[in-house]
Amino acid sequence: MELRDIEIFLTLAEELHFSRTAERLHVSQARVSQAIKMQERRLGGALFERTSRTVRLTPLGERLAEALRSGYDSIQQALAEATAAANRLSGALTLGVMGALGHELHSMAAEFAERHPECRVQFREIHFSDPLTPLRSGDADMLLVWLPVAEPDLTVGPVLLTEGRVLAIAKGHELAGRTGVSIEVLADHPVLNPSFGLPEPWGAAMLPARTPSGRPVLVCGPPVTTFHEALTQVAADAGVAPLNAHVLRYYTHPGVLFVPLRDAPPTEWALVWRTAAETPPIRAFAAFAQAVGPRAMH
Secondary structure: OOHHHHHHHHHHHHHOOHHHHHHHHOOOHHHHHHHHHHHHHHHOOOOEEEOOOOEEEOHHHHHHHHHHHHHHHHHHHHHHHHHHHHOOOOEEEEEEEEOOHHHHOHHHHHHHHHHOOOEEEEEEEEOOOOOOHHHHOOOOOEEEEEOOOOOOOEEEEEEEEEEOEEEEEEOOOOOOOOOOEOHHHHHOOOEEEOOOOOOOOHHHHHOOOEOOOOOEOOEEEEEOOOHHHHHHHHHOOOOEEEEEOOHHHHOOOOOEEEEEEOOOOOEEEEEEEEHHHOOHHHHHHHHHHHHHOOEEOO
């Protein structure tokens, strides 16, 4: 006897009504009748007495229902416990972040850990020159990266943080002293080259090939692969670099100034993970972040 047939029999034994049994199990009434007839043929005796108005268990049906109930309940409990174990939020959830952004997520991670004591969030630093490799190699379960991300194997989750942008320039640069500049200045001054092979359109969101007016951006400064390399080259006046505005809060350099890019689009930082590697902790953290909503950094 199949488990589904046992479920149909025991439910009908409780309901004593074919249509209510079908509704409760989300099957057709014909499926219920077919399962009972098949069981009766196999056993060689009637399990129910049926009239046009009533359905009653036969003595054989009563004995079978009593014998099957405890075993069926044990099976259901075992399946429920196995499902709960498979979906339990436990272990470490590694979140890849750039620079100091882990601090911006510290309170969120702490609140998530309070709700799920067996699951801790730990941070791993990633670099703008190679943001996705730690995710695809399994060194990080999720990333916090700026949008847009258009990779077929990745799921883009909720936005956690938003902020403006600044231009990093040398202290002696001709733009020093400005209270703000337009993104058009990227066509007038050498811009540092953020290494090679940045995913599109992700890299272009921070460093477009052209300004809004269509002028080509002068990406002719030396290549850099980390944020601190960029600051060193900017301080040496080897080029300018558009950066996210949280650098105003977290970073200083004796040879670097940060000037607001007043007409640059805001940066949105979102969670990203490998679709094929999605786990209950990943889903739970993404849902938690969605409920919290995005927060503007100042």
